[in-house]
Amino acid sequence: MKAELVTAASNVVRNPQIxxxxxxxxxxxxxxxxxxxxxxxxGLGHADIALTEIANGxxxxxxxSAENGNTEVVEFPAVIASKKSExxx
Numbered sequence: 631m632k633a634e635l636v637t638a639a640s641n642v643v644r645n646p647q648i649x650x651x652x653x654x655x656x657x658x659x660x661x662x663x664x665x666x667x668x669x670x671x672x673g674l675g676h677a678d679i680a681l682t683e684i685a686n687g688x689x690x691x692x693x694x695s696a697e698n699g700n701t702e703v704v705e706f707p708a709v710i711a712s713k714k715s716e717x718x719x
Contacts, residue, residue: 631677638685649684652691656680 643649660666660676667688670679683689 635678635681639681642684648691652684652689653677653680
């Protein structure tokens with residue numbers, strides 16, 4: 631990934647966890663054959679295309695609001711070691 635694209639996209643989406651989720655989902659879509667929403671140079675990776683789309687305002691996100699009207703952000707769950715790796719230790 632190009633650093634300038636990450637910086638440009640992070641100026642649009644301030645929360646890094648949300649940005650990672652958006653890029654991940656968009657990369658999955660592009661890998662499955664969805665068409666890019668922006669023009670791009672040949673050889674650009676799917677993650678760079680996703681970051682360009684976010685930086686150009688082609689992709690949006692919305693929060694699910696809680697019942698009291700406040701915005702709720704769900705944090706990523708902690709990493710849990712599998713039982714196989716615990717047995718090996």
